[in-house]
Amino acid sequence: MIKAIFYSKFDTIEGKDLQYHAKPSMTYILTTYWRTGPKVVHQVPDGAIVPSPTAPSQPPFLTFSDVSFFVIPRQELCGNLLQVCTNGYRILGYPICMKSVRYDRNEFIFNFCIVLAEEDDFSTYKSVVQKVADLMHGLEEQNGFLSRDFSKSGEGKIYSLCEMLMEDLNNYCECMIPIDELNTLNIKLFPIYPSPPAVKAWQVPLFTLRYQAFMDENWDLTMQRIVPHINGVNSVRIISILADTDFSLTCRALRHLLYYGCLFILDIFSFSAIYAPTAQFSPTIGSDEAMQLECARYVNLRFAPHPPTGPPS
Structure with missing residues (x-):
């Protein structure tokens, strides 16, 4: 079960900026510009990753500064499935590094991560983070879907996407979320069964x-x-x-x-x-x-x- 989803980015002014996340085993998207330090912009549920004034009673699930290096890693680690365990939670991510002159310092790093309870089976979620990362990569190439989003905390398309993704996967194990006129996010969680034992003649x-x-x-x-x-x-x-x-x-x-x-x-x-x-x-x-x-x-x-x-x- 997904605990939360959040989107983070690294700005050349704000730093690693965690931008969207959503609640119940944890999922998050993060994008990065090179600025000065980590910052959480959006989180669902509010206060799940960093303390929030709108949700003072919600204790953070983890300390983001402890895992920000793995969430938004160096370019050499981008394009690979990454996981890190902390405070009883497992974070799955698939960071993508995009290079272009339109970005500050000519690069843009983002990562969509899922955070689950550490003891939960995470095998079915590996393909989820990769599929979302690939979709976001395509959307960013088409129209700057991530880098041009300046929505306030708890608002905007990315926040809604994270919220619907977490709710649908937790409740129905599948989702079909329209992004725009041409793109839809379709994901289904398939159970992975253990290999059956060998069958003997007797x-x-x-x-x-x-x-x-x-x-x-x-x-x-x-x-x-x-x-x-x-x-x-x-x-x-x-x-x-x-x-x-x-x-x-x-x-x-x-x-x-x-x-x-x-x-x-x-x-x-x-x-x-x-x-x-x-x-x-x-x-x-x-x-x-x-x-x-x-x-x-x-x-x-x-x-x-x-x-x-x-x-x-």
Whole structure:
């Protein structure tokens, strides 16, 4: 979750000038002219980065002077994803350095940064800061969108952009924000799942949902052939034999379903093994009739949509 967004710039008079930011894990844009010192111009929520007279009760999340060197770095570090952790927060940024005679000292550095709680997963936000930086770079080249903005604190297009970006990503995990007649900021946060484990021949896959609800005729042919044989009884090797599919392709298709949480893997049932309930049986299955019926549907073949069949002899 984003804590705040702010935009900062470095002026040849004001210094590193933090210009816009917005609240709930932290996101910010910063732009730089070479002036004399850091200065926060806009912040959302107000007072999240530096103390503000309009929000005296809002303590800053961090000390901006401690991280300003990383937020607006030297030119050699521009064009790279940067992150720094301080005071329990993680700052992600992608600084851009633009050179032109129209700027003071012939250069303009800006950076759009996202600040999250340090322990939060930040992998999905890496592409966000880069995409926003690239968009702002294009807008600045077209019409000086950043360098010509002299709005007061809490006003203007950049402030509104930061505010809407933070609210939409926190509430909906996506945003579509019009910038002008030709440009729109489109961002969607996609979850990143861990790589599924390798599938072994003796393991037994079991669906966590009814595959008929999402199966499509455009599916991979191997997937279409193996799915009807996944019933919680057949092992991976038997499924491959029954579906008449290559074993390696069968394993790959099952890993694909594992990746999206459509099934999980069980150990094969062995008649030589000894099975016994654990101490959790009584307070869970033993006292929950609905769960007992659900378990019956898994273990009683009469309830199975496709009775299991063994490999051809």
